[in-house]
Amino acid sequence: MTAPKISSYTESINPVTGELIDKTPIHSLNDLESIIKKAKDAQNEWKNNSVKYRAKKLLKIRDYIVDNADRIALTISKDNGKSITDALAAEVLAVAMAVNYYSKNASNFLKDEKLKNGNFFLINKRSKIMRVPYGVIGIISPWNYPFSIPFSEIIMGLITGNAVVMKGASETLVVSKEIDKAIASAELPQGLFNLVNMAGSVAGAAFLNSGIDKIFFTGSVEIGKYLMEKAAKTLTPISLELGGNDPMIVCEDADPYRAAVGAIWGGFQNAGQSCAGIERIYVHEKIYDKFLSILKIEVKKLRIGYGSDFNNDIGCMTTKKQIEIVNAHIKDAVEKGATIFAQSEIQNSSKNFLPATVITDVNHQMLLMKEETFGPVVGVMKYRTNDEAITFANDSQYGLSASVWSKNKNRAEKIARQINAGAIMINDHLMSHGLAETPWGGFKYSGIGRTHGKYGLYDKTQPKVIVHDWLSFTKKNLWWHPYSKQVYEGLKSIIIILYKKNFAYKISAVGKLIKIIPRMFQKK
Numbered sequence: 001m002t003a004p005k006i007s008s009y010t011e012s013i014n015p016v017t018g019e020l021i022d023k024t025p026i027h028s029l030n031d032l033e034s035i036i037k038k039a040k041d042a043q044n045e046w047k048n049n050s051v052k053y054r055a056k057k058l059l060k061i062r063d064y065i066v067d068n069a070d071r072i073a074l075t076i077s078k079d080n081g082k083s084i085t086d087a088l089a090a091e092v093l094a095v096a097m098a099v100n101y102y103s104k105n106a107s108n109f110l111k112d113e114k115l116k117n118g119n120f121f122l123i124n125k126r127s128k129i130m131r132v133p134y135g136v137i138g139i140i141s142p143w144n145y146p147f148s149i150p151f152s153e154i155i156m157g158l159i160t161g162n163a164v165v166m167k168g169a170s171e172t173l174v175v176s177k178e179i180d181k182a183i184a185s186a187e188l189p190q191g192l193f194n195l196v197n198m199a200g201s202v203a204g205a206a207f208l209n210s211g212i213d214k215i216f217f218t219g220s221v222e223i224g225k226y227l228m229e230k231a232a233k234t235l236t237p238i239s240l241e242l243g244g245n246d247p248m249i250v251c252e253d254a255d256p257y258r259a260a261v262g263a264i265w266g267g268f269q270n271a272g273q274s275c276a277g278i279e280r281i282y283v284h285e286k287i288y289d290k291f292l293s294i295l296k297i298e299v300k301k302l303r304i305g306y307g308s309d310f311n312n313d314i315g316c317m318t319t320k321k322q323i324e325i326v327n328a329h330i331k332d333a334v335e336k337g338a339t340i341f342a343q344s345e346i347q348n349s350s351k352n353f354l355p356a357t358v359i360t361d362v363n364h365q366m367l368l369m370k371e372e373t374f375g376p377v378v379g380v381m382k383y384r385t386n387d388e389a390i391t392f393a394n395d396s397q398y399g400l401s402a403s404v405w406s407k408n409k410n411r412a413e414k415i416a417r418q419i420n421a422g423a424i425m426i427n428d429h430l431m432s433h434g435l436a437e438t439p440w441g442g443f444k445y446s447g448i449g450r451t452h453g454k455y456g457l458y459d460k461t462q463p464k465v466i467v468h469d470w471l472s473f474t475k476k477n478l479w480w481h482p483y484s485k486q487v488y489e490g491l492k493s494i495i496i497i498l499y500k501k502n503f504a505y506k507i508s509a510v511g512k513l514i515k516i517i518p519r520m521f522q523k524k
C-alpha cells in the first residue's frame with residue numbers, strides 16, 4: 001500500500017466481539033491525485049505488454065491464495081463476521097478460480113477480432129476490432145463480499161492492461177489489506193495497483209475529479225445513482241453493480257427437500273447479506289405445505305456463530321445499519337399481517353447476530369417483499385399458475401438474479417426466460433457469481449454493465465476498430481469528390497442492384513455503375 005500522509009485513521013472493529021483489530025491511515029485528496037498520476041505512468045508501460053505476459057504475472061496471485069487460504073478465510077471471518085466456511089467458499093475459493101480462469105482465457109477473449117465483410121460493394125474494406133484498456137480504473141466495493149467482489153474486478157482490470165485504484169468498504173479494510181498483499185505477490189510495476197482508504201462520502205467525487213478513466217462501483221442503488229450523476233459532469237464511464245430483491249420460484253414438481261435446503265443456503269448464507277440472496281419465495285400451492293414443513297425443520301437446525309469454529313452455519317451481521325433495516329422490515333411485515341413461521345436459535349450473546357427467519361402471510365405491500373432487506377429473512381407466498389409466479393417475480397424494481405426449481409428442465413427454462421433479471425439459476429441460487437465464465441449484472445435498478453467472464457473483460461476495455469482498404473492502390477473511392485449527376489446515379493444504382501426486386505431495373509443500374517468505375521483510377 002502506498003504510504004499516505006497520516007491525518008487520521010479508520011478503525012477496524014470485529015463485528016462479533018467489538019474489539020479493535022486494526023487501524024488504517026486515511027488518504028488525503030492530494031494523496032489520491034498523486035496516486036492516480038503515478039498509476040497513469042505505470043499503465044502507459046503496462047498496456048504495451050501482451051495479455052499473455054500480464055496473465056503469467058497475475059497467475060502468481062492464485063498460488064499465493066492457495067498457500068494462504070486458511071489465514072485469509074479467518075481474516076475475512078473476523079473482519080466481516082461471516083462464518084469461516086462462507087469466507088472460504090464464496091470468497092477465497094471463488095477468487096482462486098477467477099484468477100486462474102482469467103489468466104488462462106483472457107488472451108483468447110481479448111485477441112483482435114476480424115470482421116466478416118458486411119456487403120459485397122464494400123468488399124475492399126477489411127475491419128478488425130481490438131480491445132484497448134481505459135487507463136486507470138477506479139474500483140469501489142462493498143463490505144458483504146470484501147475479498148471476492150473487488151478481487152475479480154482487479155484481475156480483470158489488470159489483465160486487460162489498466163492500472164487500478166481500489167477503495168474497499170470502510171467496514172472491511174483488513175480484508176482490503178489482504179487483497180493488497182495478494183496482489184503484491186505478483187510483483188507488478190510500482191504504482192499499477194493501489195489500495196486507497198478514504199470515506200465513501202468523499203471517494204466518489206475525489207475519484208472523478210482526479211481524472212480516473214472509468215469507475216466500477218458495487219454497492220447500493222442510492223450511491224450508484226449519485227455516482228452516475230456526478231460522472232455525467234466529466235462523461236466518465238461508470239459500471240454499476242447494485243442491489244437486488246431476488247425471487248425463487250418453486251414449481252409443483254420440484255424436489256421439496258432440495259428446494260427447502262437450497263432456499264436456506266441462498267437466503268441465509270452470509271447472514272442474508274448477499275446482493276443476490278433469496279429474499280422472496282413463491283411456491284406452487286400443491287407443494288407449499290410440504291416445502292414449508294421441511295423449511296421449518298431445517299431452519300431450526302442452523303447454527304449461528306463465528307470465527308474458527310467450522311460448525312457454524314451462519315455468521316453475524318456486519319453493520320448496525322443493516323440490522324436496523326432487517327428489523328424494520330420484519331416489524332412492518334408483522335404489523336401488516338405477516339406471520340413469523342420459523343426462526344433459528346442464537347447461541348451467542350453478541351447483539352450483532354440475527355436469527356434466520358421465515359415469514360409467511362406476506363404480500364407485495366410489505367417492505368420485506370418490495371425492498372432489499374439484505375439480512376437472514378425470507379418471505380414465502382403461494383402461487384397457483386406459472387403466469388402468476390412470473391408476475392410475482394417480475395413485480396420488483398430490481399432484476400439482479402432469480403431461480404426456478406423444477407425437475408422438468410424445459411418447464412424451468414420456459415419460466416426462466418420470462419423473468420426480468422440478469423442471471424436465472426435452475427435448481428440453485430446465487431452461486432453463478434462464483435462462475436468466472438458467466439457474466440454478472442442486473443436489469444432495472446440492479447445495475448448497468450456486466451462483470452465476470454468475457455463480458456467482464458469487455459467492460460474493462462473499449463472496442464477500437466481498424467479498417468484496411470484493399471483497393472488503396474486506386475486514386476479514389478467511388479463516393480469521393482467531385483460530385484456530379486453521373487456520380488449520383490452511379491451510387492444510386494448500387495441500391496437498385498442490391499435491393500430492387502425487379503430484374504430489368506437491376507440490369508439498367510449495372511450500366512450506370514460501370515460508368516463511374518473509371519473515376520477510381522483518374523486523378524481529376
Ligand code: NAP
Nearest residue numbers: 141142168169170199200204219220223241242243244275
Ligand atoms: P454502499 O453504502 O453503497 O457502499 C458501497 C461502497 O461505496 C463502499 O465502499 C462505500 O464506502 C462506498 N461509498 C459510500 N458512499 C459513497 C460515495 N458517495 N461515493 C463513492 N463511494 C461511496 O453499499 P453497502 O451498504 O456497503 O453495500 C450493500 C449494497 O451493495 C446492497 O444494496 C447490495 O445489494 C449491493 N451489492 C451489489 C452487488 C452486485 O453484484 N450487484 C454485490 C454486493 C453488494 P464506505 O464503506 O467508506 O462508506
